[in-house]
Amino acid sequence: MKGVEEEKVGEMRERGFCVIDEFMGRERARRMRDEISMLKEMGKLTPNKVQFSLNGRIEHFTKPNIYEADMHDPSIREHVTELTELFFSDEMVQLLQETFPELHLKLGTRARTLKLQMNAGQGGCFPLHYDNPGRPNMRKVTCLLYLNEGWKEGDGGELELVPFLGKPVVIEPIMDRMVLFRSDLLLHRVLPNKEARYCLTIWIDAEEGHVNRDEDVMLKISRKEESIESVVEQLRRSPSQRALSRAIYDQEYKQSILDCMQTSEEVKPMIAAHELHVAATHANATLSSLVRLLASLREDV
Numbered sequence: 001m002k003g004v005e006e007e008k009v010g011e012m013r014e015r016g017f018c019v020i021d022e023f024m025g026r027e028r029a030r031r032m033r034d035e036i037s038m039l040k041e042m043g044k045l046t047p048n049k050v051q052f053s054l055n056g057r058i059e060h061f062t063k064p065n066i067y068e069a070d071m072h073d074p075s076i077r078e079h080v081t082e083l084t085e086l087f088f089s090d091e092m093v094q095l096l097q098e099t100f101p102e103l104h105l106k107l108g109t110r111a112r113t114l115k116l117q118m119n120a121g122q123g124g125c126f127p128l129h130y131d132n133p134g135r136p137n138m139r140k141v142t143c144l145l146y147l148n149e150g151w152k153e154g155d156g157g158e159l160e161l162v163p164f165l166g167k168p169v170v171i172e173p174i175m176d177r178m179v180l181f182r183s184d185l186l187l188h189r190v191l192p193n194k195e196a197r198y199c200l201t202i203w204i205d206a207e208e209g210h211v212n213r214d215e216d217v218m219l220k221i222s223r224k225e226e227s228i229e230s231v232v233e234q235l236r237r238s239p240s241q242r243a244l245s246r247a248i249y250d251q252e253y254k255q256s257i258l259d260c261m262q263t264s265e266e267v268k269p270m271i272a273a274h275e276l277h278v279a280a281t282h283a284n285a286t287l288s289s290l291v292r293l294l295a296s297l298r299e300d301v
């Protein structure tokens with residue numbers, strides 16, 4: 001496992017993400033890919049579900065063409081040695097903890113999830129989301145390891161990161177590429193994918209009191225005396241941006257849900273849940289004008 005170069009450390013702190021190529025070493029990465037592919041053939045990967053809250057209830061919708069397994073499940077671990085070793089090892093967390101002590105990451109398997117994913121193509125993708133949407137979620141860092149040998153332009157399945165109000169960054173899911181980002185700070189989606197695509201995700205929790213604190217989940221909007229530039233600068237670095245994200249990126253959220261759900265009937269309640277959320281934001285006059293002002297400052301439109 002490779003260390004995190006100084007330049008990448010700076011990027012992670014400044015922009016909330018970084019990309020590290022040749023992270024695991026090709027041989028080890030290949031073994032991981034083969035193990036995920038074997039689990040798929042054994043029928044051990046199950047359809048991915050996306051969570052949405054609708055009228056205060058949490059609903060689950062199935063994402064077409066995405067299959068996954070959680071390494072907390074012993075009936076998965078019994079078939080895969082390389083991935084089991086990765087699951088039990090604290091190596092990754094230790095590396096990140098030494099590099100980013102300010103994140104207060106937690107050691108131990110209970111404080112992390114290792115998810116295996118196979119995207120079967122045919123347009124499979126993920127709609128816009130934050131990996132940590134708010135309490136009681138404890139995730140602080142997302143680590144994505146891509147395992148696609150021979151990925152080429154046109155295969156699709158790129159990761160699109162959307163730094164708050166900034167230009168989206170498109171990342172190709174190539175073999176042994178690690179993408180690190182702040183789970184509570186980086187809006188992202190996966191673009192529609194044509195070929196079989198393999199990926200594993202490690203979500204690492206922070207210690208109690210270091211994720212989703214009051215100031216991370218509640219917007220302070222008594223900022224009359226502050227310049228809009230300083231409000232923007234604060235929101236870029238604050239997970240409280242999540243409260244405004246759906247309203248600011250309304251069209252993009254909707255389009256990404258349509259792309260992901262394809263012809264599934266479940267697209268309707270998902271769009272309805274999104275629209276309710278946006279309407280609730282605009283029901284507050286102060287928030288509504290803030291959303292309109294911030295949306296006008298987006299660098300991508």
Ligand SMILES: O=C(O)CCC(=O)C(=O)O
Binds near residue numbers: 131144159189199201
């Ligand atoms: O497949 C990917 O590249 C990322 C998937 C993702 O965003 C997630 O599982 O939360």
Ligand SMILES: [Fe+2]
Binds near residue numbers: 130
């Ligand atoms: Fe995600």
